[in-house]
Every structure is written in C-alpha cells, then in structure tokens.
Amino acid sequence: MTTKTVFYSVTGHSRTVAEGVASALNGPLFGLSDRFTAQPSGWKRAARRAVRGLDLAVLGTPDVSFDRGDRLVLVFPYWNGAIVPAVSGFVRSVSLAGITVFLVILRQLSGGDELISQLADDIVRQGGTVEGVFSLRTLWRGSQRLRSLGGRVGRHIAEEAQGVPTSLQELLENAIEEEIEGHVRYLQLIERTTRKRLKATFRSFSADEAAHVQMLQQLYRAYAGVVYEPHGGAAASSDPLKVLDDSVVLQELSASVQAERKAFTVYRAIAERYPSQPDVVRQMLSLARSDLRHYRHVKGICNVLSRHQSKR
Numbered sequence: 001m002t003t004k005t006v007f008y009s010v011t012g013h014s015r016t017v018a019e020g021v022a023s024a025l026n027g028p029l030f031g032l033s034d035r036f037t038a039q040p041s042g043w044k045r046a047a048r049r050a051v052r053g054l055d056l057a058v059l060g061t062p063d064v065s066f067d068r069g070d071r072l073v074l075v076f077p078y079w080n081g082a083i084v085p086a087v088s089g090f091v092r093s094v095s096l097a098g099i100t101v102f103l104v105i106l107r108q109l110s111g112g113d114e115l116i117s118q119l120a121d122d123i124v125r126q127g128g129t130v131e132g133v134f135s136l137r138t139l140w141r142g143s144q145r146l147r148s149l150g151g152r153v154g155r156h157i158a159e160e161a162q163g164v165p166t167s168l169q170e171l172l173e174n175a176i177e178e179e180i181e182g183h184v185r186y187l188q189l190i191e192r193t194t195r196k197r198l199k200a201t202f203r204s205f206s207a208d209e210a211a212h213v214q215m216l217q218q219l220y221r222a223y224a225g226v227v228y229e230p231h232g233g234a235a236a237s238s239d240p241l242k243v244l245d246d247s248v249v250l251q252e253l254s255a256s257v258q259a260e261r262k263a264f265t266v267y268r269a270i271a272e273r274y275p276s277q278p279d280v281v282r283q284m285l286s287l288a289r290s291d292l293r294h295y296r297h298v299k300g301i302c303n304v305l306s307r308h309q310s311k312r
C-alpha cells in the first residue's frame with residue numbers, strides 16, 4: 001500500500017506543496033503536464049477559456065498506476081471555472097477501485113471549494129473514495145512556507161487510518177445480491193405458510209424486493225456503464241414447495257428481520273458516504289425507508305407468531 005502524490009502546476013506553487021506532501025509521506029511524486037505547463041504566450045487567457053469549456057487539453061500523464069489499498073493525493077490549482085482540465089482528464093483516465101483519494105486545492109486567495117463535488121463525482125465514477133479535502137491559500141506565501149504547509153497536509157494524511165475502501169459499484173453489487181436473496185426468501189415463505197394474510201404480505205414484500213433490485217440496477221448502470229450480472233446462488237432452494245409449521249416459518253422470518261435491518265443500515269451509510277452524488281443519496285434513502293418499513297412489519301409478524309406458539 002503506497003501513497004502516491006500527483007500534482008499539476010504551471011507557476012510552481014502546487015509543485016512545491018506536493019513536494020512537501022510526498023516527502024512527509026515518504027512516497028513517490030508524479031507531475032501532470034499539458035499544453036499550459038510550458039507557459040506558452042497567452043496561456044493564462046487560454047487556460048481561462050479551457051476551464052469554461054470542456055477542454056481536457058493534451059495531457060501528459062505520468063506512468064502511475066494503482067493497486068487496491070493505495071492512496072492518491074492530488075494537488076492542483078484553482079483556475080476560476082471548472083476543475084483544471086489536466087486533473088479532470090487524469091482522474092477520468094485511471095481506475096481508482098479500492099483507492100482512497102485526498103484532494104489539495106490551491107488558490108491565490110479564495111474560491112474553488114464548490115468545485116470539489118465535480119471532482120468527487122469523477123472520482124466516485126472511477127471507483128475511488130474521497131477521504132479528505134484541503135484548501136490552501138498561496139498569496140504572500142513563499143516556497144518554504146508552501147513546502148511546510150504541504151508537509152503538514154502529508155503528516156495529517158499519514159495519521160489517517162488505512163484500508164481498502166469498497167467502491168460505490170461494489171457496494172451496489174452487494175446490495176443487489178442481498179435484495180435478490182430477500183426476494184427469494186419471501187417467495188419461499190409464501191409457499192411455506194398456509195395463512196392467507198401472511199401469504200399476501202410476503203407476496204407484496206417479494207415484489208418490493210424485486211423493485212429494489214431494479215432501482216439498484218439502474219443506479220449501477222449509471223456508475224458502472226453495464227448491468228450487474230448477479231451470482232444467482234440465492235435462487236437455489238432445497239424444498240421450496242414444502243408447507244411448514246409456524247416454528248420453521250418463524251426461524252426463516254428471523255433471517256428476514258436480520259437482513260432488513262442490515263439493509264436499511266447499509267443504505268443509510270452509503271447515502272452518508274457519497275454526499276457528492278445526489279442520485280445515490282436519494283435512492284439510498286428511499287431504499288432505507290422501504291426496508292425499515294419491512295423490518296418493522298416482519299418483526300411484528302415474528303412477535304405475533306411467537307406469542308401464538310407460546311400459547312400452545
């Protein structure tokens with residue numbers, strides 16, 4: 001697990017900060033280049049135009065690749081507009097699955113903080129997880145000061161817990177598998193009880209779980225570009241048609257209670273982890289509400305069935 005620092009710099013401030021970061025982290029340093037880095041005449045005007053349009057410039061990416069568990073520190077300037085083209089272009093060209101990303105944005109005075117969600121969106125789509133954002137002011141700050149600020153940022157990052165973050169795409173894959181299992185479990189429960197009202201409830205829950213799978217697949221497609229192919233293990237059932245007594249139904253229902261509780265907790269956690277993705281937050285909160293309702297309902301059924309049992 002290595003922490004790699006990648007910077008983009010035209011007038012040298014971001015380079016100096018990045019050097020401080022990399023040296024504090026004792027990790028490799030890479031520089032991005034494009035048609036502005038050689039400072040051709042009129043580059044400032046051209047740079048302004050580039051960030052207003054969707055100009056990914058002619059990008060020189062260093063030979064940097066990532067292994068799961070690596071960390072990436074991206075250091076770049078604010079150019080009053082969108083994220084600098086070289087940084088957008090770089091992020092869109094690498095796979096960041098299992099990578100924790102830290103962003104360091106430099107500006108002379110102020111601005112740019114609102115752009116972080118643009119870059120976070122690109123990072124999430126590439127499978128990465130944004131763990132920290134640092135904004136630094138360059139005005140009246142010489143090289144030494146900038147280097148030492150970079151060092152402080154590096155030491156802060158070094159203290160952060162390390163691990164392999166699960167990408168949004170992987171979280172959605174797990175959620176699809178769990179919802180399919182839930183769907184199959186309710187289908188089996190329909191067959192396993194003779195109680196009409198319970199059958200109707202399980203039927204409506206299995207339909208809800210199928211709708212959840214659809215919602216998750218749509219979201220997955222938006223982020224992974226393809227539909228997720230489930231493993232299909234949950235469909236196998238040893239004796240799905242056998243009618244069983246309440247005690248076994250109760251046992252199976254308690255598995256549903258656990259699964260529904262886990263589901264709404266996971267959905268809330270995903271919503272919290274991706275504030276830069278409004279579509280993810282909206283869908284996750286809607287799924288969490290639905291599974292919380294299931295959880296309460298199934299728990300209620302469990303209580304009634306166990307009261308029936310204890311009266312016997």
Ligand SMILES: Cc1cc2nc3c(=O)[nH]c(=O)nc-3n(C[C@H](O)[C@H](O)[C@H](O)COP(=O)(O)O)c2cc1C
Pocket residue numbers: 008009010011012013014015044047048076077078079080106107108109110111138
């Ligand atoms: C085209 C352009 C637009 C800029 N706009 C702003 C701005 O709106 N606010 C600000 O504080 N700094 C602005 N800056 C200043 C840079 O963010 C700052 O100088 C930065 O440190 C440059 O990084 P570098 O030396 O690594 O290239 C702008 C710089 C350029 C070239």
